[in-house]
Amino acid sequence: MKKGFFYQTALGTFYIAEEYAAITDMKFVTATIENEDEIVETLLIREAFMQLKEYLNGLRQLFTLPLRPQGTVFQNEVWQILKTIPYGETRSYGQIATAICNPHASQAVAMANNKNPILFYIPSHRLIAANGSLNGYTGGAAMKKYLLEFEQLHKNK
Structure with missing residues (x-):
């Protein structure tokens, strides 16, 4: 089951999710997200947010996260x-x-x-x-x- 968490930044609210030890989603939250993900902040999700904050502060240019986008x-x-x-x-x-x-x-x-x-x-x-x-x-x-x-x-x- 996916786990996800919401974060507030100067650019708005973001939702970051992970499954099987990899980030699967990172979205702008413009409305209520309806999903069945467990809302919990895991260590990986927290690390993803920390890297995002560093990026948004001009301190990071490369992300070092395991990613697993789901698509064709x-x-x-x-x-x-x-x-x-x-x-x-x-x-x-x-x-x-x-x-x-x-x-x-x-x-x-x-x-x-x-x-x-x-x-x-x-x-x-x-x-x-x-x-x-x-x-x-x-x-x-x-x-x-x-x-x-x-x-x-x-x-x-």
């Missing part, structure tokens, strides 16, 4: 590539499609990105359209813009 084979392939995008950098949907040897799959990459269940730790905010637009982020375009500018500001620290 294609989604997991996309999410694995997203984890390789360096802090403070972006890639286009087309670049990710090419990286997974499917250069015509830009739209499918965008859909997989939209289903990313582990925000921040799998940095879907670093994925942008070829024309530079910031649409398609679960937290909204304003949050995506903030995160990208934040990373640029803290990139060389």
Whole structure:
């Protein structure tokens, strides 16, 4: 059974969950989350939150957590590539499609990105359209813009 916990930050409330000793979910809480997870703060969930706090304070650029996103084979392939995008950098949907040897799959990459269940730790905010637009982020375009500018500001620290 999954275990999860809620945390308040300056960016809002987040929900972090784990199962089988790996993080499975990290979401913005914009409404009541209805689930059957046990609400408890485990050591791994607490560590995930501590790393998130360090990131949000400009002190961490790389997460070191066991992750187990739940999705299709294609989604997991996309999410694995997203984890390789360096802090403070972006890639286009087309670049990710090419990286997974499917250069015509830009739209499918965008859909997989939209289903990313582990925000921040799998940095879907670093994925942008070829024309530079910031649409398609679960937290909204304003949050995506903030995160990208934040990373640029803290990139060389």
